Amino acid sequence: MDMMSKILRHLREGFRNVLRNGWMTFASVSAVTVTLAVLGLTLILAMNAQQMSKYVTNQVQVQAYMHPNASEQAGEQLAQKLRSMPDIASVQVISKEAGMNEMKQEFGQYQDILEQYKSSPLPVQLVIKAKDPSKTLQVANEVRHMPDIDTVRDGKSYIKSLFRTVSVLRTIGIVFVIALLVTSMFLISNTIRMTIFSRRREIEIMKLVGAANWFIRWPFIVEGMLIGVFGAVVPLVILGYGYHVVYDRIHDIPLILSINLVSSGALIAKLAVVLLGIGILLGVWGGVMSVRKFLRV
Amino acid sequence: MDMMSKILRHLREGFRNVLRNGWMTFASVSAVTVTLAVLGLTLILAMNAQQMSKYVTNQVQVQAYMHPNASEQAGEQLAQKLRSMPDIASVQVISKEAGMNEMKQEFGQYQDILEQYKSSPLPVQLVIKAKDPSKTLQVANEVRHMPDIDTVRDGKSYIKSLFRTVSVLRTIGIVFVIALLVTSMFLISNTIRMTIFSRRREIEIMKLVGAANWFIRWPFIVEGMLIGVFGAVVPLVILGYGYHVVYDRIHDIPLILSINLVSSGALIAKLAVVLLGIGILLGVWGGVMSVRKFLRV
Amino acid sequence: MIEMQDVWKEYPNGTSALNGISVHIQKGEFVYVVGPSGAGKSTFIKLMYREVRPTKGHIFVNGFNIERLKDRKIPLLRRSIGVVFQDFKLLPKLTAAENVAFALEVIGLSQRQIRRRVEDVLTQVGLEDKMNMLPSQLSGGEQQRVAVARSLANNPAVIIADEPTGNLDPDTSWGIMRLFQRINDRGTTIVMATHNRDIVNSLRRRVIAIEQGIIVRDEQKGLYGYDE
Amino acid sequence: MIEMQDVWKEYPNGTSALNGISVHIQKGEFVYVVGPSGAGKSTFIKLMYREVRPTKGHIFVNGFNIERLKDRKIPLLRRSIGVVFQDFKLLPKLTAAENVAFALEVIGLSQRQIRRRVEDVLTQVGLEDKMNMLPSQLSGGEQQRVAVARSLANNPAVIIADEPTGNLDPDTSWGIMRLFQRINDRGTTIVMATHNRDIVNSLRRRVIAIEQGIIVRDEQKGLYGYDE
Ligand SMILES: Nc1ncnc2c1ncn2[C@@H]1O[C@H](COP(=O)(O)OP(=O)(O)OP(=O)(O)O)[C@@H](O)[C@H]1O
Ligand SMILES: Nc1ncnc2c1ncn2[C@@H]1O[C@H](COP(=O)(O)OP(=O)(O)OP(=O)(O)O)[C@@H](O)[C@H]1O
């Protein structure tokens, strides 16, 4: 047989086996399906949580108050200088009047206390964001020693607790996703091996009539791959479509935490790569492994 | 055979089958193990998240400011009255001076603005917690119409967004736990059915030599149960011990979100019930179902 | 004891295995079923313990009406018949002794009774040394003898054997035949499909010859009758 | 062609199946292997295509040194031998034709050649009507004939048959024997374990008798020789 007809033969046999082993194929495809569905769902949640934590930490900023007698121009000049620093993403200058208005809004019911001031008693403020939110405290310390700067409010304890929270949650999330990934991989290859295990006598017979190992292996590999692909397509379609619908409905309403969802196209593409990749890889692996153990006849 | 020796016989056969089907038993026990491990891990996270959300929503409170000329006694009297209302859990009275001190702390760098006041310009405050945090807004509205009350700060938008966040997260969590639960149940019974499926020819032979259906079924049920129990014990021990260690280390350090973990004894007990329950139930169910299909000979 | 009235069997794939068979076998008879390969002998035999069901016709075995038999009652029918299957049908994970014991467990004997009986029948077929071997550790003929031992174990009213000597040398075959004869002398009905001309022609009993699904000959003390 | 030098076989469970067997079979010979049930005939045969490995001794088959054979080469050995297994060993999910075709696919024939050859050999064993049936849809004798057809299919240099007529009536058995004889006339070596006294005594060829794992007799144009 030439190469081409061999390949065709093994493909044909693999397909046939899938059909012939009705119940067993069905059982393993559905096991792969639900496993990947849970994995996919988790990945969707994790990707969005990741985006969310990024968004939250991006809100972190440093407030620097200049000396009470520093002018707005001085503020602008300092801002200009800060903007050129490598760690700093943005600097916003808040004039004395703007600061006053903000304070009035903020302190609602104490407004009358502030009303008595004709001109603002507040200094010029600079609102600074670090490029890397985790470097915020470092930036604050640098700013603290700048000329004309009086006090710097870096919300140290808030930032620390925020980052600690985010990092604990992220660690839990990553551990969980990895645990689930490993589990799915184990379950899928295990299922495929069980599917093929029930045919060990057939493998024995094939060997006894003179089939070479690879000749036996290929159809099983094709079969494992098909189980993997079939098992990946269903959750992919359901999750992809479901996410698309949810995304379309709510992605532009500022959500409860005013955070946007990961765009549906990008997410579905990633999901497809992961689910199909795992399905195919483990199908092939399951096929190879399960046959291996029975080839020693 | 009398009842007792029948039961013994089926138990013995079930145990023997588990041992005799070495690889297949191992494959299915380990599938059950990893499935229940993921489920257990998720349940631990969910239980703690649940506790956390309860804690967070319990922090919600109403701030009521009395008329500027209302005295502290008037505040205490009103508080007394409020405490007797069925929806209200606690009322705390904050005197003018205490309010001033709090404000000074809160507004750090504006202190000098406040310094100029000899006596506090602030009114007496009442801090009120509802028994059911979700009724906080209702309580605020009731308080608003009380005599001597000037303004009520119910943090309406904050409360609304908090509850919305908590409820969205809780819904996602519940959906996820249920999805995982259903998936685990499917995977476990599926695995056990695959284990037994590979022995359909044996069932056929048993029927042909005159075995009644229940006589065939019992050892398979015992076998399924054993697979379920073995598969539940390992994750139970690992997760239980792991949680116990983590809990012991950190349960009394006020955590990042200053929330305590679910006590380890209670959690492990619940986990044991769920995992063993699922293992045994589905083992038996898988045994019954898989045999059923081959009993029609 | 066994009665068939105009029985037809067409398998789901369209093969007509039996085309109108009527036969009456008395209690205590010894019957050979002979015929070429694919004639329908095994089908004829499988009808008796309801492994296959007739497409048409009536069958009565040991007082059971095979058509009307409730699913719950099938085990009772099968326990009243000892079957030697053409392909042995031993449970692959049970030893020879356990395979025989299984047929006794289903009728609810005590463990002690079972042990004694198992040893007894395995010795009768010459396998006293191989009691604790798995089927995969036995030769073809040894497996066949385990199947024979199992069919005898619970003293059934009828023994149905599908080529019980196909994998046995003539000596061992005669051993099995003497066993069947002894059992038959005690009143057990025996129906046996066979290709063994020597046995049929030496141990003269009733011969039913089947060809292409019909009975072409039914003689008391008949001969094998397929000689070139 | 086939050479065994002082071959011993003890199975892992302690059973001594062969206790020092030496034999030389020439190319083109036709050899019967006879002996009682459990004597070691199947073990003797399984050594030739390396289903079992000897505990001691040397074996050469078709120029392959069985002991030294690399795993990769085992398929080559097996393709040079056509085996009729005592328990048939048909692939249960393949039809009769596909089972035979499988043995041709492994040697890499084209689909067209395979189709022609499959039809050819199945017709030779009288199964032209049953080509597309699964093993479970065939009678015992029909399954055995599929196994015979598969062993012939790729024109092997040696055919090894373990009781190839055990489930066949005398007529059909003779058909198979005539087929083996024709193939043997063309130069194919044939080794056949059998319990069929009529065949051995009529078609006189070399007879190797094994008892309790040793060769007790080895005669050209011998007789079956186990007569009461
Ligand atoms: N896989 C095995 N493991 C252990 N013992 C075995 C195994 N196969 C065969 N035996 C034992 O080896 C001996 C020879 O067996 P073998 O199959 O060679 O006999 P045989 O001559 O072919 O008999 P038969 O005519 O019944 O087929 C027997 O006692 C048998 O029980
Ligand atoms: N399960 C089945 N499905 C379809 N056809 C079958 C089935 N079993 C048997 N047959 C066909 O029915 C016919 C009779 O088969 P049966 O097994 O009764 O023959 P037999 O007389 O026992 O032959 P042998 O001597 O070869 O065992 C055969 O043609 C066979 O191919």
Ligand SMILES: [Mg+2]
């Ligand atoms: Mg038959």
Ligand SMILES: [Mg+2]
């Ligand atoms: Mg043998």
